[in-house]
Amino acid sequence: MTDSPPDADLGTFVEELLxxxxxxxxxxxxxxxLRDRLVDLGFETYEWTADAERLADHHSFPDDPAEIDVADRPSVAGVLELGDPDAGPALVLNGHVDVVPAERDLWDTDPFEPTWGEANGETTLTARGAVDMKSALGACVFAALDLQARAEGGEVDLDGRVVVESVAGEEEGGIGAAAAALDNPYPFExxxxxxxxxxExxxxxxxxxxxxxxxxxRGRSAHAATRWVGESVLPHFERIRREFEALEAERHESLTHPLYESYPVRWPVCFGRVEAGSWSSTVPANLTAEIRxxxxxxxxxEEVEAAxxxxLAEVVDDEPWLRxxxxxxxxxxxxxxSAETDPDEPVVASLQRAMSDAGIDDTAPVGATYGADSRLYVEAGIPTVLFGPGTIEQAHFPNETVRWSDVELAREVLAGSAADFLAGVQSPTSGSVSK
Structure with a gap:
């Protein structure tokens, strides 16, 4: 166990944010x-708050604006300009500041009291958001500063802009990112x-x-002593659940993708919340299940929903009660x-080169079974790739922990990737990104 961050800039920044x-x-x-800190660090800052009515028109969000919580949920960004900013491209480094609730009774420490530790000889940081994704947000900030320092020191000659975004409401569908994708908050593309x-x-x-x-x-309630005169919803639910899992298995076999071959379940179905019945001595007559x-x-x-x-219609047709x-x-x-960026896009090639330069051997693109704000930028025509420290297995998890060396390595890669992208280095497959 250690009481302090391993460095005075990135570690302290992340610890305070956590x-x-x-x-x-x-x-x-x-x-x-965060906005005050960005100003102190020399960024030009921007701030925006999502419009619920605007989001309600987007197919991802509920149709009723009242169901979209946007009040007092600002997103902020800092911009660093290099050389002649209008002569080069603009690269966004995006992170979200919101976190999921922490079940404090399952934690060994206070989830909002960041704790430095050690595991297998490596420094670790434990807190809600350490992985998902405040450490990565800090890495984005300091990667941009590193790039600026390299440019000011004459190590690189760059034109363009680096934008660091801290968006709100990602865990609720990407509120801040959706607003930025729909209505550009910056005076540049x-x-x-x-x-x-x-x-990872x-x-x-x-x-x-x-x-x-x-x-x-909906079933029919009855006293437990004469349950045979009632109609329990549970057998009907189990039949539906089994059929949905059978469809999941069929889709796993029939629907392939080169980036998803290693997953044991490619397109998973999760019955994340199930609530049934009203009393232990009453046949359960109502059930609600929420399914991802x-x-x-x-x-x-729409295609998957229809499938x-x-x-479900087949099950209903086969069950007299459900009919x-x-x-x-x-x-x-x-x-x-879902979202996908062509691996030949310059931003992907720049990231891969930076990964290789930082000593990461496996730079091949992969797919993820989760969704992210990337989908909103891709839909807006902005090629987007995901890259960051930590594993999704620690996200939303008690005692959420990141290995600090991975955060430092992510900082290095993000800075290198931004330098490569802004320089417009010729890619053997993509051509130059220079304007």
Whole structure:
């Protein structure tokens, strides 16, 4: 165990940011602190707040603006200009400041009291958001500063801009990023982006989409002593669950993608929340299940939704009770489109070169079974790749922990990638990114 960060700049910055409880809707104090810090560090800053009515028109979000929480949830960004900024491209380094709730009783430490430690001879940092993704956000800030220092020191001759974004509401569908994608908050165009999600220092060029559906079943209540006169919803639910998992298996076999071959389940279905019954001595007559369904790159949310609706219809048609009491199966929350960036895009090639220069042997692009804000930028025509420290297995997890050397390595790679991209180095497959 150690009581202090291993360095005075990045470590202290991340530690201070982790002290803020930025659980969804509570981002404002941290964003105010971050904007002040960006100003102190020499960034030109920007701030925007999403418009709920504007987001409600986007197919990912609920149609009712009242269901989209945007109040007092600013997103902020810092911009560094290099050389003649209008003569070169603009690269966005994106991170989100919000975190998921922490179940404090499952933690060994206070989730908002960052704790430095050691594991297998490596310095570690534990806190809610250490992996997802405040350490990576700090790496983005200091990567941009490193690049500026290299340019001012004459080590590199660059034109263009580096933008560091700290967006709100990513865990609720990308509120801040969606606003930035729909309505550019900057007085210049963005040429590419790197979203610093926890990718285990791999280049992720494809992300899975998700359909969020709420299933409701209705049975008939009865006293437990005469349960045979009732109609329990549980056997009907189990039949539907088994059929959905069978469809998941069928899709795994029939729908392949070169970046997803290693996953044991490529397009997973998760029954994340199930609530049934009203009393232990009463036959359960109502059930609500909330289900997350994976969408492969190249598929649409609507196509996958239709496939599961068709499978549900088969179950209903085969069950007399369900035919007479049909279940509802409606969307809820936010729908995530799948997204994919061509591995030949200059931003991907720049990242791969920087990874190789930093000593990372495996630079081949991979796919992720989660969604990210990258999808919103890709949809807006901004080529985007994911790269960051930590593993998704630690995200949303008790005692969320990142290995600090990975954060430092991510900083190095992000700085190198930005330098390569702004320089417009000729790629053997992509050509120059220079304007």
């Amino acid at each position: 002290h803020f409880d930025t659980t969804g809707g509570e981002e404002a104090p941290a964003q105010s602190w 963005r040429d590419a982006a790197v979203v610093a999600e926890p990718t 220092l791999r280049a992720v060029t494809a992300t899975e989409g998700t359909v969020m559906k709420r299933l409701r079943l 369904i994976g969408v492969a790159p190249g598929e649409t949310v 599961y609706e068709a499978r 007479d009491h049909p279940p509802s199966f409606e969307r809820f929350s936010v729908q995530f489109d």
